[in-house]
Each structure stands twice: as C-alpha cells, then as structure tokens.
Amino acid sequence: MTGDRDRPGTGRHEEAPDDAVRTDGAVRDKLVAAKERWARDGRALTGTTADPARDRLPPGQRLVEDWPVLDLGVQPRVTTGNWSLTVDGLVENPLRWSWDDFQAQPQERFLSDIHCVTTWSRYDNTWQGVSARHLLSVVRPKPEARFVLFHAYDGYTTNVALEDFAADDVLLATSWEGQPISRDHGGPVRVVVPKLYFWKSAKWVKRIELLAEDRKGYWEVRGYHNHADPWTEERYSD
Template identity: 60%
Template sequence: MTVSNDGESGLENQDEQGKRDKLIRRKQEWAAEGRLLTGNNGNRETDRLPPGQRLVQNWPVLDLGVHPDIPRDKWRLWIDGAVANPQKLDWAGFQALPQSQSVSDIHCVTAWSRYDNRWRGVLVRDLLDLVKPRPDAQHVILHSYDTYTTNIPLAEFADEDVLLATHWQDEELTLEHGGPLRLILPKLYFWKSAKWLKRIEFAVFDKPGFWELRGYHNHGDPWEEERYDD
C-alpha cells in the first residue's frame, strides 16, 4: 500500500499529539500524587538550593514537543493590555531596546536546578518604562508561539533580576531552549519563564495558564515548594 506524503504527515502529527497527551497526563498525575514534594520550606536568604531540588551541570530540555521556529523577519512581540503605551515589536525593534546582562540560578518544578546562568537581553524594568503599565494592572499573562500561557504577578515580573533573554552563556538561545526570546524569572519555578514569547499581556485580573489549570500552583515559589495546587 502506498501512503501519500499527506498521509505520512497526518500519521506523524497523530504520533506527536499522542506523545504530547501522554506527557500532559503524566505531569497531571505528578500533581495529583504530590510527587517530589518534601514538605520542607526553604529560606531564599540562606539557602541557594530550594527544598527537593538537585543540582545539574547540563540544561535539560522539557516541553510539550513543539518547537515553533519563527523566522526573524516574521517574528513579532506584542505588549498590550492594561498599559498606556502598547507595543508591537519586530526583531530589529526589540534589539534596539536597552540590552543588559545578568547571572542567575534556575529551578525546574521537575526537581533540577542549575547555578550561574549568564543571560543577555532586555531587563523587564526597561520594558516597563516603555509600555507604562496602568495603575490597575496587577498581573502579567505570557503567551508563547506554541499557544502555551502562564501567569505572573506584576510585582514579581517587575523584579530587578527579571530578563527577556535572547542569549545564554554568551550564545544565542537555541530553539529547544525557547529562542529567539524567552522570559527568565529566577525567583519562581522555571515553567513560569515562558519560552518562545509572542505576547506579554498586562491584566487587571488573573488568568491561570496552561499548567496552572492542570494541577500546578498558581504562584510557584521554589523556596515554599509551591509545585502543585493546594
């Protein structure tokens, strides 16, 4: 029997969707079981490694299997919602914003942590100066090119160490790690640092995102071990 290219693509798509669904079910089961929870609270002032975490030297790749590859000439970042000065930036426009560097640790909800990551990109504080959130803005909803979403309190999004990153360890972010642009928010579990950013929405009301609607904590503080919904 001959299978057309369209048929092959359809089978591949079904296979990828099956893998994606299986991963989502497994992660939801972890949340329901409270997997990896230690019941201990850490102290971010004294503890570099949050409770239940293990230190790694590599950078594991964890996602839903979709890596949206957007050409730079097609790429856009929308910044809108409860702001006085909404923006639609192309790649050149984003690169024209003030560029900064930072070093931070990252902590994944699947219990790995990596120290001393060097980032380059645009500090969120510089972005806020540009778009000017309205006084009633309290939340930020991140939208990715793969349709992923996650939510963050504006107060933590505005922390001095939060960065819209284009580079890691002095190299451009690879596609598998969220390039060309991802958020880096060191104080929360890494699922909050959305990959493949497409839109930053400032909101008056909270909007739980993809994992927050599937059993994961709405906030995600590693030192409080906020892995899963109560």
C-alpha cells in the same frame, strides 16, 4: 514544561499557534497526563521550606550541569526574521516590536539560577536581553494592572503577578552563556523569571498581556501552583 492546549471542559479559550509561524511536532498527551498525575500525587514534595538568603538550593531540588530540554513535543519555527513581540492590555503605551526594534533597546546581562519543578536546578546561568523593568518603563502599566499573562508562539500561556515580573532580575532573554538561545530552549526570545519555578519563564514569547484580574495559564489549570515559589515548595495547587 511548556506548550498549551487548554483542558477540555474548563470553558477556557484554546489559543491556536500564530498563523505566521509553523510548528513541528504534536503534544505528547501521555507526558501531559503524567505531569497532571504528579500534581495530584504531590510528587517530589518534601514538606520543608528554605530561606533563599541562606539556602541556594530549594527543597527537593538536585543540581545538574547541563540544561535539560522540556517541552510538550511542539516547537514553533520562530526566527529573528518572523518573531515579534506585542505588549498590550492595561498599558498606556501598547507596542509591537520587531526583532530590530527589540535589539535597539538597552541590552543587559544577568546571572541567575534555574529551578525546574521537575526537581533539577542549574546554577550560574548568564543571560543577555532586555530587562522587564525597561519594558515596563516603555509601556507604562495602568494603575489597575496587577497581573501578567505570557503568550507563546506554540499557544502556551503562563501567568505571574506584575510585581514578580517587575523584579530587577527578570528579563526577556536572547542569549545564554554568550550564545543565542537555541530554538529548543525557547529562542529567539524567552522570558526568564529566576525567583519562580521555570515553567513561569515562557519559551518563544510573542505577547505580554497586562490584566486587572488573574488568569491562569496552561500548567496552572492542570494542578500546578499559581505562584510557584521554589523555596516554599509551591509546586502544585492545594
């Protein structure tokens, strides 16, 4: 679940895709409407919880061996040549990294599972990239920073608490299973926040904004949970 067009009538700003990066496709309105309906109907909710220390598979999930592609029909033509990352907001050291700048940072390898709110999970994904902890050590969040808003090249946004972004298994990934992340999966750089449902792991990330007050993203204003913990079934808003 990715992509962003803010809901008409919410009074929220609609962020356009980056002018320097062209996009292919168009938002599939019927798909968006269907997923909004899932939120209203509580689709896939089991009413149970699980303990991640004991139960690897969250409630209501099924295992898959492939990696399904989920988007809204819009894919930006972002490459290592035109990609850049801006980190700003409540930070002491705002930055804008090119691909070369990003590659010059310490590269780490992580192993984690994926849990998608559409009920599939995939175990043992090997990622490589720059850890969120390293990024935060460079930008130095100000004391009042408490939330993070991810902005993507297709206009998509999603929000997490700063403490969730700062977890030791979160990274900005450039490779999956030893290969560059493909365009349809959010390459050249996507966020990976493995402890939350995967819509929080923004594809095609271009900007990371640190905030004092929370600001909901694309799916969060369309009925999806603000936190998104798979083991407590935080699929949808109350």
